[in-house]
Amino acid sequence: MFDPLEKLKEFIRYPSVSTDPSFGEGMRGAQGFVSGLLGSMGFAVEVVKTDVHPIILASRGGDPSWPHVVIYGHYDVQPADPLALWRTPPFEPTVVGNRIYGRGAADNKGPLMVNIAAVASLLEENPGLPLRITFLIEGEEEMGSPSFEGFLATHAGRLRQADFVYLSDTALPNVDQVVITCGLRGLALLDLVVTGARVDLHSGLHGGVLLNPIQALAEICATLHAPDGRVNVPGFYDGVLDVEPWERQELAKLPGDGKAYMDFLGIDAFHTPPGFSPFEAIRFQPTLEFNGIGGGYQGEGTKTVIPSRAFAKISCRLVPNQEPARIKRLVKEAILSRAPRGVRIEFVEQHEGEPYVVVPPGRPNTPKGQSPVLARAFRATDRAVAEVWGRPPLYLREGGSVPIIAEIKRVAGLDSVMLGLFLPEDNLHAPNESFNLDVMKKGIETARRILKGITTS
Amino acid sequence: MFDPLEKLKEFIRYPSVSTDPSFGEGMRGAQGFVSGLLGSMGFAVEVVKTDVHPIILASRGGDPSWPHVVIYGHYDVQPADPLALWRTPPFEPTVVGNRIYGRGAADNKGPLMVNIAAVASLLEENPGLPLRITFLIEGEEEMGSPSFEGFLATHAGRLRQADFVYLSDTALPNVDQVVITCGLRGLALLDLVVTGARVDLHSGLHGGVLLNPIQALAEICATLHAPDGRVNVPGFYDGVLDVEPWERQELAKLPGDGKAYMDFLGIDAFHTPPGFSPFEAIRFQPTLEFNGIGGGYQGEGTKTVIPSRAFAKISCRLVPNQEPARIKRLVKEAILSRAPRGVRIEFVEQHEGEPYVVVPPGRPNTPKGQSPVLARAFRATDRAVAEVWGRPPLYLREGGSVPIIAEIKRVAGLDSVMLGLFLPEDNLHAPNESFNLDVMKKGIETARRILKGITTS
Numbered sequence: 001m002f003d004p005l006e007k008l009k010e011f012i013r014y015p016s017v018s019t020d021p022s023f024g025e026g027m028r029g030a031q032g033f034v035s036g037l038l039g040s041m042g043f044a045v046e047v048v049k050t051d052v053h054p055i056i057l058a059s060r061g062g063d064p065s066w067p068h069v070v071i072y073g074h075y076d077v078q079p080a081d082p083l084a085l086w087r088t089p090p091f092e093p094t095v096v097g098n099r100i101y102g103r104g105a106a107d108n109k110g111p112l113m114v115n116i117a118a119v120a121s122l123l124e125e126n127p128g129l130p131l132r133i134t135f136l137i138e139g140e141e142e143m144g145s146p147s148f149e150g151f152l153a154t155h156a157g158r159l160r161q162a163d164f165v166y167l168s169d170t171a172l173p174n175v176d177q178v179v180i181t182c183g184l185r186g187l188a189l190l191d192l193v194v195t196g197a198r199v200d201l202h203s204g205l206h207g208g209v210l211l212n213p214i215q216a217l218a219e220i221c222a223t224l225h226a227p228d229g230r231v232n233v234p235g236f237y238d239g240v241l242d243v244e245p246w247e248r249q250e251l252a253k254l255p256g257d258g259k260a261y262m263d264f265l266g267i268d269a270f271h272t273p274p275g276f277s278p279f280e281a282i283r284f285q286p287t288l289e290f291n292g293i294g295g296g297y298q299g300e301g302t303k304t305v306i307p308s309r310a311f312a313k314i315s316c317r318l319v320p321n322q323e324p325a326r327i328k329r330l331v332k333e334a335i336l337s338r339a340p341r342g343v344r345i346e347f348v349e350q351h352e353g354e355p356y357v358v359v360p361p362g363r364p365n366t367p368k369g370q371s372p373v374l375a376r377a378f379r380a381t382d383r384a385v386a387e388v389w390g391r392p393p394l395y396l397r398e399g400g401s402v403p404i405i406a407e408i409k410r411v412a413g414l415d416s417v418m419l420g421l422f423l424p425e426d427n428l429h430a431p432n433e434s435f436n437l438d439v440m441k442k443g444i445e446t447a448r449r450i451l452k453g454i455t456t457s
Numbered sequence: 458m459f460d461p462l463e464k465l466k467e468f469i470r471y472p473s474v475s476t477d478p479s480f481g482e483g484m485r486g487a488q489g490f491v492s493g494l495l496g497s498m499g500f501a502v503e504v505v506k507t508d509v510h511p512i513i514l515a516s517r518g519g520d521p522s523w524p525h526v527v528i529y530g531h532y533d534v535q536p537a538d539p540l541a542l543w544r545t546p547p548f549e550p551t552v553v554g555n556r557i558y559g560r561g562a563a564d565n566k567g568p569l570m571v572n573i574a575a576v577a578s579l580l581e582e583n584p585g586l587p588l589r590i591t592f593l594i595e596g597e598e599e600m601g602s603p604s605f606e607g608f609l610a611t612h613a614g615r616l617r618q619a620d621f622v623y624l625s626d627t628a629l630p631n632v633d634q635v636v637i638t639c640g641l642r643g644l645a646l647l648d649l650v651v652t653g654a655r656v657d658l659h660s661g662l663h664g665g666v667l668l669n670p671i672q673a674l675a676e677i678c679a680t681l682h683a684p685d686g687r688v689n690v691p692g693f694y695d696g697v698l699d700v701e702p703w704e705r706q707e708l709a710k711l712p713g714d715g716k717a718y719m720d721f722l723g724i725d726a727f728h729t730p731p732g733f734s735p736f737e738a739i740r741f742q743p744t745l746e747f748n749g750i751g752g753g754y755q756g757e758g759t760k761t762v763i764p765s766r767a768f769a770k771i772s773c774r775l776v777p778n779q780e781p782a783r784i785k786r787l788v789k790e791a792i793l794s795r796a797p798r799g800v801r802i803e804f805v806e807q808h809e810g811e812p813y814v815v816v817p818p819g820r821p822n823t824p825k826g827q828s829p830v831l832a833r834a835f836r837a838t839d840r841a842v843a844e845v846w847g848r849p850p851l852y853l854r855e856g857g858s859v860p861i862i863a864e865i866k867r868v869a870g871l872d873s874v875m876l877g878l879f880l881p882e883d884n885l886h887a888p889n890e891s892f893n894l895d896v897m898k899k900g901i902e903t904a905r906r907i908l909k910g911i912t913t914s
Contacts, residue, residue, distance in 0.1 A: 019758045079760065143758055171662060185661060189759050198723030202886075203746050204642060204857030207774050208738035209718075211728035214747035214769070215682060222679035225672060261666075266655030269799035271668040281665035289660045290671035291762050292753035297770060302646050302807045304772050305748055312671070313754060315761050317664050342726035350759045400661030401761075429659045429762055 001124050004117035004444060005100070005437065007037065011075075011109045012093040012102040018053055018076035019143040026091075027053050027139055030075040034112075034137055041120050043135065048155070050147030053139030057155070060123075060133045067373045067454045068132035070159060070414065071119070072167040072404070073112030074141035077104030078429045085431035099434040106426035110435035111168035111443065112137065114421060118447035130455045134162060138404070141169075144189070144351025148404045152411045159412035163373035165405070166450070170398050170420035172439060173254055178385045178446070180378070181418035183283070183397025184405055186318035186355035188327040191348035192220070192335060195309040200296070203304040211342035214295045214310045221312055223338050224288055224331075229273045231288040231316075233334040236327065241320040241357065243284045244365055250394050251279060264424065282399035287317045288331070313350075317401065324352035353403020358415040360395050373454065377417050380453025385419075388446045393419070419446065458581045461574035461901060462557070462894065464494065468532075468566045469550040469559040475510055475533035476600045483548075484510055484596055487532040491573075491594055498577050500592065505612070507604030510596030514612070517580075517590045524830045524911045525589035527616060527871065528576070529624040529861075530569030531598035534561030535886045542888035556891040563883035567892035568625035568900065569594065571878060575904035587912045591619060595861075598626075601808055605861050609868045616869035620830035622862070623907070625900065627855060627877035630711060632896065635842045635903075637835075638875040640740065640854025641862055643775035643812035645784045648805035649792060651677070652766045657753070660761040667763070668799040671752045674767045677802075680795050681745055681788075686730045688745040688773075690791040693784065698777040698814065700741045701822050707851050708736060739856035744774045745788070770807075774856065781809035810860025815872040817852050830911065834874050837910025842876075845903045850876070876903065 011033055015026035031047065035056050039045045043058035053076065080090035080103045088094040090103040100110070122129055136159075140147055152159070170181040196213040197206075226232045256279045262270065272281040295310025297303035316327050332347055339345045359366045361375040385393040398420070405416045421443045427433045468490055472483035488504065492513050496502045500515035510533065537547035537560045545551040547560040557567070579586055593616075597604055609616070627638040653670035654663075683689040713736045719727065729738040752767025754760035773784050789804055796802045816823045818832040842850040862873050878900050884890045 019760075020756075079756070187761070189761070196724060201722070202857070203744070203748060203772060204774060204855075206722070206739065207744040207746050207856060208733075208742050209727055209729060209735040210722060210724050211726075212746055214750045215678065218675040218678035218747070218750070218769075219682075221672065221675035225676075265658070265663065265667060267653060267667050267799055269668075270666055271797075271799050272666060276665075278666040282663065285665050287660070287664040289664050289669050289761075289763055290675070290753065291660060291760060292755045292764070293671045293675070293767060294751050294755040296747065296749035298749045298751040298768075302770065302772065303748060304644070304646075304746075306746055307749070310750060311755075312675075313759065315660060315759065317661055340728075342724055342728045398661075399664060400659065424662070427656070428662070429760070430657050 001117065001121045004113055004440065008100065008110055008113045009093040011113060012104055013091060015091040016076045016104070016139065017079050018140050020079060027076065031056060031139055034075050037116065038135055041123065048151060050151060052143070052147055055139065055147070055151050056135065056137040058135040062130065062132045066130045066132050068134070068162040069451065069454065070134045070136050070162045070165045071115050072136050072165050073115065073169065074108045074138045075112070076139045076142050077107065077109070078142050082431060087432055098437045100437060101432060101434040103433055105433050105435040106422035107428045107433065108141065108169045110440060111421040114440055114443035115166070115168055115447050118444045118451060121444065122448055122451055131451060134158070144353065145404050146351060148407060152407060156411045159408060159414060162414060163371060164377055165408055165414050165416040166377070167416060168419050168421045168443065169402055170400060170418045172420045172423050175423065175436070175439065176389070177254060177391065178389050178393040179254070179420050180360070180381060180393045180395050181398040181420055182360060182395045183320065183357040184355060185286070185399055185401050186322065186324055186406065187351065187353045187401045187403060188316040188318060188324040188331070189314065189350035189352065190328055190331070191311055191313050191350060192217070193309060193311045193346040193348060194220070195344040195346070196342065197306065197308050200308050201306040203306050207306060210306070211340060212306050213343050214307060216340050216343040217293070217295065217310045217312055219340065220335055220338055221290060224334070229271050231286065233288065233330050235330045236286070239321045240286065243280070246363055247397065248280070251283070251396055254279070254394055254396065283397040284319060286319050286322055289315050289317070291315050317399065318355045320355045320357045322355060324354060328352065353401055354406035354410065356406035356409060357397065371415070374415050377450065377454055380450045381417055381419065384446050384449035384453060387449065388442050458574070458578045461570055461897065464574070465557065465567055465570045466550040468570060469561055470548055472548040473533050473561070473596070474536050475597055477536060484533065488513060488596060491532050494573065495592055498580060505608060507597070507608060509600070509604055512596065512604070512608050513592065513594040514615070515592040519587065519589045523587045523589050525591070525619040526908065526911065527591045527593050527619045527622045528572050529622050530572065530594045530626065531565045531596065532569070532594055533596045533599050534564065534566070535599050539888060544889055552894070555894045557894060558889060558891040560890055562890050562892040563879040564885045564890065565598065565626050567897060568878040571897055571900035572623070572625060572904050575901045575908060578901065579905055579908055588908060591615070602861050605864060609864060613868045616865065616871060619871060620828055621834055622865060622871050622873040623834070624873060625876050625878045626859065627875045629877045629880050629896065632880065632893065633846070634711065634848065635846050635850040636877050637817070637838060637850045637852050638855045638877060639817060639852045640777065640814040641812060642743070642856055642858050643779065643781055643863065644808065644810040644858050644860065645773040645775060645781040646771065646807035646809060647785055647788070648768055648770050648807060649674070649677070650766060650768045650803040650805065652801040652803070653799065654763065654765050657765050658763040660763050663763060668797060669763050670800050671764060671767045673797050673800040674752065674769060676797065677792055677795055678747060678769055681791070686728050688743065690745065690787050692787045693743070696778045697743065700737070701820065703820055704741070704854065705737065708740065708853055711736070711851055711853065740854040741776060743776050743779055746772050746774070748772050774858065775812045777812045777814040779812060781811060785809065810858055811863035811867060813863035813866060814854065828872070831872050834907065834911050837907045838874060838876065841903045841906035841910060844906065845899050
């Protein structure tokens with residue numbers, strides 16, 4: 001078997017920023033690297049072209065009676081900016097202590113390498129392992145997977161033959177407690193653009209005459225939350241799934257110290273919707289956030305302009321059963337109904353994704369007729385985690401989003417077993433992203449036991 | 458007398474961009490050119506060193522009983538970029554029809570040359586002209602005159618011996634109507650910085666727990682104006698100078714078409730404080746504007762972060778008798794009193810400038826004991842403009858700011874007579890700046906008559 005750490009370093013060196021077209025070479029490099037690695041392990045590799053970045057589909061067939069797992073991951077990463085805040089170059093992997101630093105180290109190159117290494121090790125140990133495996137590795141996760149729907153339309157048949165999806169693209173709350181993610185929030189994103197005068201104006205010669213688009217934008221954005229922290233958009237909470245008592249009990253087992261979390265964030269007060277602790281709010285409540293805002297002069301010193309336009313980037317995290325398209329419509333309607341005279345409102349559509357939930361076996365709300373292989377996978381996961389980490393996993397919904405999980409469920413009927421491997425201190429989507437090498441080792445052993453477990457139990 | 462157009466061409470050829478250190482040679486060239494020209498006219502020229510660009514002080518003394526005028530101007534210009542939009546090279550003066558094109562042609566090289574040429578002509582006509590003259594020509598106007606306060610501290614004594622300041626660095630609304638600017642707005646600028654978590658956060662992993670600093674910023678900014686357009690900061694309007702009926706009447710004589718102005722701005726509604734037309738609001742009312750706003754991800758596509766910080770650049774245009782330091786304090790107090798829990802508020806101090814007003818003689822609010830030489834200068838201006846332009850000037854306050862005018866008043870007690878010579882179509886601070894040669898000729902004759910008038914009436 002190859003050296004997973006060396007392979008991970010090689011993987012990180014490809015600057016595979018999917019959302020920025022100037023990183024095309026890095027994207028092609030990362031895709032070629034993963035394809036080559038899986039090919040060298042004996043997989044039949046197919047690189048499926050899409051409108052943006054290709055999807056890697058790599059299969060190991062076998063007897064139709066063997067269980068069939070789809071292992072998901074993504075080879076693209078977030079942009080590295082602001083570059084000035086990195087202590088090491090983002091695309092030059094650097095090991096310091098028990099951590100490897102680099103953009104994508106934790107999201108998702110490290111965890112994906114864990115699962116590839118586990119498979120490589122299992123197949124080396126037993127070339128006749130009675131398990132069908134399909135790697136499904138995309139390159140558009142960080143830009144909202146725009147090609148995934150089209151891919152599923154043409155390849156759903158292949159996925160439908162599988163039993164479930166296995167992935168590590170969710171969080172590990174701390175090094176002592178593995179969490180299996182059984183719910184994900186959805187996403188609805190759009191940009192709001194407010195335009196005033198046709199050009200930037202001198203604020204002395206024209207100030208006092210017209211509504212400043214930054215002011216209009218601020219006034220609109222300020223209406224989108226109620227003082228209690230809830231989103232102030234009519235209909236926003238319609239249909240939100242109730243929280244099961246076992247979900248709150250499971251969450252209560254997760255070591256969670258509000259004060260420590262506050263210190264970690266560097267804030268002096270939480271701001272959660274009424275009736276939800278911070279840890280509950282992340283998992284069980286939707287949000288409306290501003291991811292960016294811009295307009296006018298932003299440099300050093302001053303420039304006394306009244307800008308022509310200003311914008312805000314809005315994203316909603318959704319919980320089951322909120323529909324992204326409906327939420328976008330409600331947000332737009334609320335904005336338009338509140339927009340002042342004298343400015344023009346426009347929206348730029350960004351991507352969206354459905355929320356997702358899967359219930360493990362043996363819970364009061366487990367669906368009747370759950371796939372036996374899926375149930376076996378969950379039980380194998382319970383065992384493997386208990387053996388490697390010393391305690392069983394917790395089953396929790398999570399605040400993040402992996403929209404394709406809901407999409408695979410909708411189109412191909414497959415549920416997902418999501419074993420989280422990145423820690424809160426891994427700085428995902430932020431400068432100085434890193435991945436814990438102890439977690440990497442344990443992760444490989446856990447994945448080995450889970451995949452083997454499916455074949456034997 | 459020299460040929461003013463040829464001298465203006467020579468002046469424009471020096472690329473005297475004060476804000477860009479790479480134009481040091483152009484700055485020195487322009488300074489040397491003006492110093493040499495004034496020296497050749499018999500003036501005692503002193504080049505006063507400052508931390509950035511020197512100030513030219515050129516004097517013609519005489520009998521202490523003679524009136525004493527300070528003629529102000531600046532030899533620096535705005536940057537010429539975007540260069541691609543110029544139809545002729547910005548530093549190669551080009552005459553097309555009745556216009557001379559080039560950076561600085563109207564701001565301020567042309568109007569300054571008008572006043573230098575008028576003085577040269579008067580002295581040629583009558584070498585014994587009973588008028589003391591001090592030219593005060595700075596090189597930092599386009600960068601906010603950072604050295605001016607220090608200059609005044611050491612040279613105020615010389616200015617105090619003079620009777621008034623004369624300058625042409627304001628606007629001519631059209632070729633038929635001269636305006637004497639008798640008021641300028643002041644400035645109070647500061648940046649508001651709102652900080653939440655210590656780093657940018659993943660909006661899925663942490664969204665719903667903390668107050669987003671963009672949201673907090675928007676909510677704070679949204680409180681700073683009332684729905685009627687007035688600034689919503691307690692005490693902001695305290696002491697604001699009432700508008701005199703004669704000021705409104707004078708303004709009513711200025712051709713101004715609201716619909717045409719709206720079309721020029723490209724807006725479909727004005728937004729003025731109650732009781733003020735757009736043209737009045739610019740001149741008589743203070744503002745609080747957002748010149749810039751920024752935070753989080755501003756690129757193409759999406760990045761689902763909760764940013765650590767967001768900021769807004771705030772500028773207030775002030776009218777007499779608002780004090781910049783007091784206004785800054787009130788704005789900061791209002792913001793701090795409205796800031797929500799969970800974010801940190803910081804301010805970055807930017808520059809400020811006092812508002813200014815001077816009342817011409819014969820108005821109901823003319824101060825008792827106004828300097829007789831100043832009163833004589835205004836009357837000479839009335840006469841000269843009526844003779845040369847066919848109708849008397851209008852006396853109007855203006856929306857822009859020339860902070861050094863208020864500074865000279867505060868430190869040396871001198872008021873200013875500001876006769877505007879640049880037209881709206883002269884493209885100040887923009888590509889293809891030009892100066893109207895008919896205005897130049899009329900301007901020289903007007904300045905001749907005003908300066909001569911002071912000595913005789």
